Amino acid sequence: MNAPTLTGYNFAYLDEQTKRMIRRAILKAIAIPGYQVPFASREMPMPYGWGTGGVQVTASVIGPQDVLKVIDQGSDDTTNAVSIRAFFARTAGVATTTATADATIIQTRHRIPEAPLTDGQILVYQVPIPEPLRFLEPRETETRTMHALEEYGLMHVKLYEDIARHGHIATTYAYPVRVAGRYLMDPSPTPKFDNPKMHMSPALQLFGAGREKRIYAVPPYTRVVSLDFEDHPFEVNRFDKPCALCGAHGVYLDEVVLDDRGGRMFVCSDTDHCGTRQEQGHRGDLSTPREGSAA
Amino acid sequence: MTQDLPLLSVRRLGKSYGARTGCRDVSFDIHAGEVLAVVGESGSGKSTLLNVLSTQLAPTTGEIHYRMRDGVMRDVFALSDAERRFLLRTDWGFVHQDPAQGLRMTVSAGANVGERLMAVGQRHYGHIRHTAVDWLGRVEIDAGRIDDAPRSFSGGMRQRLQIARNLVTHPRLVFMDEPTGGLDVSVQARLLDLLRGLVADLGLSVVIVTHDLAVARLLSHRIMVMRHGTVIETGLTDQVLDDPREPYTQLLVSSVLQV
Numbered sequence: 305m306n307a308p309t310l311t312g313y314n315f316a317y318l319d320e321q322t323k324r325m326i327r328r329a330i331l332k333a334i335a336i337p338g339y340q341v342p343f344a345s346r347e348m349p350m351p352y353g354w355g356t357g358g359v360q361v362t363a364s365v366i367g368p369q370d371v372l373k374v375i376d377q378g379s380d381d382t383t384n385a386v387s388i389r390a391f392f393a394r395t396a397g398v399a400t401t402t403a404t405a406d407a408t409i410i411q412t413r414h415r416i417p418e419a420p421l422t423d424g425q426i427l428v429y430q431v432p433i434p435e436p437l438r439f440l441e442p443r444e445t446e447t448r449t450m451h452a453l454e455e456y457g458l459m460h461v462k463l464y465e466d467i468a469r470h471g472h473i474a475t476t477y478a479y480p481v482r483v484a485g486r487y488l489m490d491p492s493p494t495p496k497f498d499n500p501k502m503h504m505s506p507a508l509q510l511f512g513a514g515r516e517k518r519i520y521a522v523p524p525y526t527r528v529v530s531l532d533f534e535d536h537p538f539e540v541n542r543f544d545k546p547c548a549l550c551g552a553h554g555v556y557l558d559e560v561v562l563d564d565r566g567g568r569m570f571v572c573s574d575t576d577h578c579g580t581r582q583e584q585g586h587r588g589d590l591s592t593p594r595e596g597s598a599a
Numbered sequence: 600m601t602q603d604l605p606l607l608s609v610r611r612l613g614k615s616y617g618a619r620t621g622c623r624d625v626s627f628d629i630h631a632g633e634v635l636a637v638v639g640e641s642g643s644g645k646s647t648l649l650n651v652l653s654t655q656l657a658p659t660t661g662e663i664h665y666r667m668r669d670g671v672m673r674d675v676f677a678l679s680d681a682e683r684r685f686l687l688r689t690d691w692g693f694v695h696q697d698p699a700q701g702l703r704m705t706v707s708a709g710a711n712v713g714e715r716l717m718a719v720g721q722r723h724y725g726h727i728r729h730t731a732v733d734w735l736g737r738v739e740i741d742a743g744r745i746d747d748a749p750r751s752f753s754g755g756m757r758q759r760l761q762i763a764r765n766l767v768t769h770p771r772l773v774f775m776d777e778p779t780g781g782l783d784v785s786v787q788a789r790l791l792d793l794l795r796g797l798v799a800d801l802g803l804s805v806v807i808v809t810h811d812l813a814v815a816r817l818l819s820h821r822i823m824v825m826r827h828g829t830v831i832e833t834g835l836t837d838q839v840l841d842d843p844r845e846p847y848t849q850l851l852v853s854s855v856l857q858v
Contacts, residue, residue, distance in 0.1 A: 453681045457718030461703070464710045464717065467724055468746045533724040 309397035316363040316396040322346055326364040326519070330510060333521035338487030339451070340434050345517040349391075354384060355413055356514030358430035359391070362411050365426060365510070366392065371399045373407035378415035378556065378573030385413075402576050414477075416498040418555050418577040421507035423524070429492045431513035434520060436480045436490035456488045459531055467536055476541060482529045483522055491528075497541045497556045502528040547572045548590040550581035604666050606631050606772060606804050607652075612661035614651050621647030622828040625661070631771065634798060634805040636819035636836065638812060638851070644828035645808040646776060652806060653693050653774045654683055665772075688718050692765030692773035696780045698757035701764070702749045708735065708760055709745040715768045734763040738793060755786035759793065766797065775807040779814055791817050812855050816840055824848050 314320065322344075329343035348356040366372065372392050376384040380402040388411060389400045401407050404419040411428040421427060437447045440458050450456070459480050466474045479496035483489045491502060492511060502509060502522060509522040522528060532538040546553045548569040555577065557570040569590050572578035582591070605628035613623035622644035629635055637645050650656040652663065654675055664672045668690065675683065687693070695701040702711050712731040713721075721727055732742045738759040740752075749757050758778060765773060778794070779787040795818055798805055809815055815822055815836060822839045824832040824847070832845045843849045 449680070449684075453684060455684065455718065457714065457720075460717040460722070461706055461710045461714050464713055464724065464727065465706050468707050468709055468728075532722075534722050535725050 310394050313395050315368075316366050316392065317349075318346065318360065318363045322360075323364040326360055329519045330361065330364065330521060333510070333519050334508070334523050336487070337522055337526050338483030338489040338520060340518040340520045342517055343519050345514045348514065350387075352515040353432060355388060355411070355430035357512030357516075357519070358411050358413070358428050358514075359388060359512075360514060361428045361510050361512035361519060362388075362392065362409060363396075365428075366396055366398060366409055368396070368398065370408045371401050371406055373401050373404065373410045373576075374412075375410065375415055375417065375574075375576075376413045377558070378417075379575045381575065403580075404576055412494075414493050414495075415556070415573060416494060416501045418552075418572070418574040419580075421501075421505055423506045425507040427505075427507050427509045429494075429509065429511045431490070431492040431511045431518070432515070433478075434490060434511065434513040434516050434518040436478075436488050451487060454486070456482075456531075459488060460533070463531060463533065463536075467533070473532065473536055473538070479538075480531050482527075482531065484526050485529075488531075489520065489522075489528075495541060495556055496530065496538075499528070499530045499538070500540065504528075543570060545570055546588060547578060547581075548588040550578045550586045550591070551588040552578070552581055552586065604670070604672060605629055606633075606666050607806075608664040608672065609652065610662055610664075612648070612651060612663065613659050614647050614656060615659045620644070620828040621656075622651070622825070623660070625830055627823065627830075627833065629772070629804050629806065631804055632802040633821065634803075634807065634819040636815035636822045637806065637808045637825060638810060638815050638822060639825035640810060640851070643825040645810075645825055647828075648825070649774055649776055649806065649808045653691065654687070668771075688715050689768045690770050690772065692770040694758075694761055694765055694773065694775040694778050696777040698749065698754070698761045701761040702757065704750050705748065707746045707748055708740065708752070711749060711760060711764050712767050715764065719768060730767060734767050735760075737766075737797070738763040739789075753786075755782055755790060758782065758790060762794070762797070766801065766803075769801065770803070772804045772806070775805060775809075777809055777811075778807065779809070779811065787814075794818060812840060812852065824851065 326343055329341045333341045348359055350356060374385040374389045376382040392398055393400050404417040409426045413430045435447055437450060437458060440462060441447050463473050477495050478490055478493045479499055481489050481491055481499060491499060504525050506524050508524055511520045530538040543557050547557060549571050552572060556573045558573040560569050560571055562568055607629045610626050612625040614621040625648055639645050651658045663675045665675050666672050709728060709731040712734050713727040716727050731745060735742055735745060740756055740759055749760055779790055807818060819836045822836045823830050826847050832839060832848050840852055843852050
């Protein structure tokens with residue numbers, strides 16, 4: 305409880321009827337993994353594209369005992385993350401954290417935390433465009449039919465185009481997945497690096513698209529398979545160097561431009577993961593020298 | 600025994616748009632390897648008939664039976680949506696007059712040809728690409744153009760690409776709506792030549808709608824003349840074109856310019 309709760313608002317901003325409606329959509333989404341459930345998305349006190357879908361889902365599942373973490377591109381301290389965290393601190397009075405392990409609900413934009421999620425945690429994704437087939441087939445009636453009849457050949461046309469043009473599957477984010485062997489799903493614009501983390505995850509994964517008015521879900525311990533070709537199997541992004549601050553390998557890195565002479569560094573996109581490792585004494589190439597070490 | 604059954608059997612088919620008639624009381628059979636031309640002037644109901652035959656429009660009256668690959672005749676409008684759509688992208692083909700309607704203009708030629716293969720579950724990039732190269736060759740498109748988008752193709756190439764895209768799953772029945780419309784005469788001649796070769800090689804059954812009697816003469820075995828939504832004359836192509844019985848057919852045949 306880091307800020308006094310606002311008066312005049314219901315718990316977690318949304319009124320109880322709205323939360324019921326959204327919870328019904330969530331339950332349906334969990335019952336049919338990967339299926340996009342329409343819901344009556346509300347106006348939120350933030351613009352579309354800033355996470356209105358995720359905020360509504362979080363508001364509907366959050367309770368007074370929950371501990372909330374919000375990340376934006378892996379970072380706990382960007383505008384979007386800070387303001388959404390403050391929003392729930394003030395409207396629901398819940399505790400907030402930046403530590404992945406301490407959180408019960410994690411709302412995320414474009415990343416899955418590096419630290420493995422555990423039973424009982426809920427990961428809420430902010431989704432801009434829920435329909436993976438949208439750019440291939442503009443008609444909603446047609447994409448719904450394609451989902452209903454499991455006609456997903458078109459998605460492979462996109463991957464084919466990637467290989468024909470670039471020699472490999474060049475889709476690096478919003479990489480399409482099949483959920484529980486049935487529905488084709490857009491994992492929101494997370495890097496494909498995070499796709500394997502969705503597979504058999506112990507955490508409940510909820511996806512909210514506010515502007516497009518859709519909710520979908522991946523229940524805990526559900527198969528999530530990234531699409532690929534037999535001779536061009538799915539691969540995650542690889543990095544040449546470890547994180548410049550904590551020296552971590554096998555994590556997703558952000559490029560940070562250091563000067564106007566081409567200087568750059570690659571650091572963990574997950575700030576909590578990087579910070580924790582630095583506290584444990586891990587150091588990268590560009591870390592400031594450890595206290596007490598030779599000057 | 601099943602070889603004796605027609606591939607497509609149409610009985611008393613009619614389609615009306617409210618009080619207006621698109622076509623009515625059309626009956627015919629097509630056997631495997633047979634090419635049927637439907638001719639008539641604009642507004643005679645040819646395209647309506649083709650759209651009903653290919654299940655893109657629901658008929659007002661009548662029924663269509665199709666001999667499935669297992670040899671059983673089935674009412675195509677009694678099939679489930681899933682079965683019908685599967686039929687449309689495997690066993691049937693549809694060549695539009697405007698290639699932009701039948702192609703995906705934003706993806707490469709190779710992906711256009713490969714789409715049906717991926718739709719039926721092929722997941723090996725190398726094989727799909729190999730088949731695409733093979734089919735581009737068959738329709739006389741340079742294999743070097745495989746990664747180009749159809750919008751960079753000429754009209755004739757687009758039409759040939761559309762044909763390759765349809766034939767890649769070895770359909771047994773192909774519907775063609777004025778496939779040579781909008782092409783200049785020399786390109787038309789090459790396309791017809793190509794089509795004739797493919798139809799003979801693959802043993803395709805074709806329903807081709809055209810207003811060009813020369814196309815009908817070159818490609819089809821049998822012909823159906825339509826006027827005001829009804830079939831007024833049917834028969835072997837040579838017979839109907841050389842010795843037309845109905846006054847309207849005589850008019851149609853005599854209006855062809857003799858060069």
